[in-house]
Amino acid sequence: ADVRPGVRKVYVELPQPTLEDHVSDMARLQQAVGQFKISLSELRQLPAALRRGDFKGTAVLTDEWLIDFEPLDTTKHCYGAAFDVGTTTVAGVLLDLNTGTEIAVESQMNPQISYGDDVLSRIKHSASCPGCLEDLRSAIVGDMNAMISKMCLHTGVNREHIYEVSIAGNTTMEHLLCGIDPSSLGMIPFIPAHSAGLELKASELGLVINPQGMVYVFPVIGSFVGGDTVAGILSTQLDSMQGPVLLIDIGTNGEIVLLHDDKILAASTAAGPAFEGARIQCGMRATDGAIEKITIDDDVRYAVIGNIPAMGICGSAIIDIAAELLRLGIINATGRLISRDSLPENVPPAIKEKIRLNDKGQLEFVLSGSSAVGDVVFTQKDIRELQLAVGAIRAGVNIMLKQSGIRASDLQRVLIAGGFGSFIRRTNAQRLGLLPGEIDHQKIVYVGNASLSGARWALLSMDARRHAESIGQKVRHVELSLDPQFQMEFSEAMLFPAQTQ
């Protein structure tokens, strides 16, 4: 798509006013750049801004508004920031709006995690005291500001040259960062405050960019299928594909989108934060020090992000290790870690060595020992967390397919999205039952953080933004928990498939 962002800069050299040419400052500028609206605070600054540069300078415009007038020609300096605000992880990028280039990237834990690690506990917390919603709001906004600071620091970009921010998040995250009471999201019949996207002032939201800067908050589909899913559909162009196509965005909530017969259905399922490394004993985000890929032959082989000693394990490697242990019979179909002396004979001795009892008397598998930060292990409890996550997503997939009368083998493509590691090894995902085994694994594509990509698109192209709004209206929300088969599907999907090796 063409880079045609919401913000444009125009350098102008206006004729100086004279007694014969005495139109107002605002009209003089409009003669050069076209009509615009102006806020009172910007209008207060305009006369001095025009005169500071002898009526030469750079107008900063959105589709409707004049948001700044800067001395000299600053057209080269035009930036925006895009955010994916997840329940567990927040990712942001800084973009050069002239070229569309990504010049910095940051990710971190969502600081709201100290108030609960899933959306329901955050919703509950927000109602638990008069200042609690504000605590949640200021925590996330404060950290987004800090991420912007870091990205500016790394690139030398002047913060005032960031004119727009786009934000995609699940519905609860969007409500919380906007300071909108999310109570109705958490109780039947699960109603969000808004569904269309929001065009706000950064100052209303508390984001510190150019003082007149704007924010676009993605439209949401329903209470549990939010702007991140809209952004994912936008960036993957799912809606223009030849169906049936499945998009699974694996995060603390797993969002499942099915395109079939020109209809798009979307559902959400509470996977928990295991894939993002939370609730996993040595889990961590996909950042320096995280084991991101694991294979087992006669020993455990792994790759660490940043090529430094292993400090923990991130989502993609959690899938790997579980799949490998399952393949070797070290985990059985119910998810139980087998003790050393009950293991199949073909398990190599070096691998057997890695199974041990921890001080709570539970089995764990040692991935990397004696590093400075202690052993990196994968525990029986971690496997249970993974089973819940896998079960929730797979049950959702099964129900969506059934409701649409589609078999897994009919799917033309399966898109896996999420920011949980380098990429997902498709056969490992199928081995765990996260994806149906019947799907030709060539049809499975890992698309990375599709939500962040969508947020980036919306920043770079107003057409994309309009498209996002139409996606928000087109997609139908399916409430999985209402399906009588959900519990049954879920318990079945928690069991790992029989291993064919």
Next chain:
Amino acid sequence: ADVRPGVRKVYVELPQPTLEDHVSDMARLQQAVGQFKISLSELRQLPAALRRGDFKGTAVLTDEWLIDFEPLDTTKHCYGAAFDVGTTTVAGVLLDLNTGTEIAVESQMNPQISYGDDVLSRIKHSASCPGCLEDLRSAIVGDMNAMISKMCLHTGVNREHIYEVSIAGNTTMEHLLCGIDPSSLGMIPFIPAHSAGLELKASELGLVINPQGMVYVFPVIGSFVGGDTVAGILSTQLDSMQGPVLLIDIGTNGEIVLLHDDKILAASTAAGPAFEGARIQCGMRATDGAIEKITIDDDVRYAVIGNIPAMGICGSAIIDIAAELLRLGIINATGRLISRDSLPENVPPAIKEKIRLNDKGQLEFVLSGSSAVGDVVFTQKDIRELQLAVGAIRAGVNIMLKQSGIRASDLQRVLIAGGFGSFIRRTNAQRLGLLPGEIDHQKIVYVGNASLSGARWALLSMDARRHAESIGQKVRHVELSLDPQFQMEFSEAMLFPAQTQ
């Protein structure tokens, strides 16, 4: 014109959300009242507001925005306030937007007068210290809020049921109340910051009405012909009249508008505040206690507003007394008060008695003696102030007519506007030379505070508001001070015309 205000209220009974009908709160309301935009602060309140009344209540909408959702059916309570902010006098009315009825009216001195009594001294003051502009801004906005309070108090209107305010003022007053630096208005080439009207939030401006209420600030024509003149043209419908027509708005600045050959010219002339009672020893605004009408036969006869003892004299009576004294030869053509013993013989003895020397040794004419607040007098110095005011306006009229090649006798109508008293006696105005004597006095019409009427129209009709914008663009600003003949015309016009009795 039809009453079709910018604000409308719609009572709705929305279907309660269910698991099957789970659109967002905002979309649910839009299904009932049509699309709207919403500010973040209003969106934050919407979910609770809808639920408080079980999804029944009254939506308050402007053309674009949802500004409130109130419990119960409040459609009957819909108010707006219109203001004319003059250099000397501020007038406001409270309007019922359902009926267009004016339900309260207030007027008072512009509190900025303590910073200087003409626009140039206010402009100068605003630049004289870092907080000076803010002092001027908060003085006027504070008093407008107090006027709104009084009007609410007198009528029992709930302040939150005032949703919109319209403001017409001269260009400097509009800049100051918006907190826009007026420096460029006061120096060549005299450039305003804006010319189109401004649609602002009341909260941006500091006006205390409904928290999401709006403000419309009139478009201006040039640095010295402002929104008050636009409003005057709007309410008098000057632009649709058969020309040539003259509109003279008498205030601290006299604005003169000439319609001729489908062109509209407007100019401003510094009349000083005499007609509003300022700089006049016993001058006062047209309010209770003010002498508003004077005739002289064998004694002085006068009418006092409110039928209470006279406390001072307002604009219309200042014209009367000067015209009567002139008719009797007590003032000569140069404006000099004649001492008792040099008076023409036909001056009645009771009138002669009223001429005396004050303690500064200057002549004065006693209008009313021994009232509780002291004598009400009209002094030699008052006459000089009046001569300056009359001279400035008449010089402006003469130059406008000359520049357009029109004689005074060609005028089809002369509209006199201003809030300076009950009305102006046309023959008295002509006697002083304020208006050319050649005009058939039947063609002279007093139209009252045309600026305030225009502000009221803009509140009651969006069509009127659009019309105001087109007037703002159509009228051509004439800079009188640039006309080489201005000084000559001014000195001549300061002399009173020869009296024909």
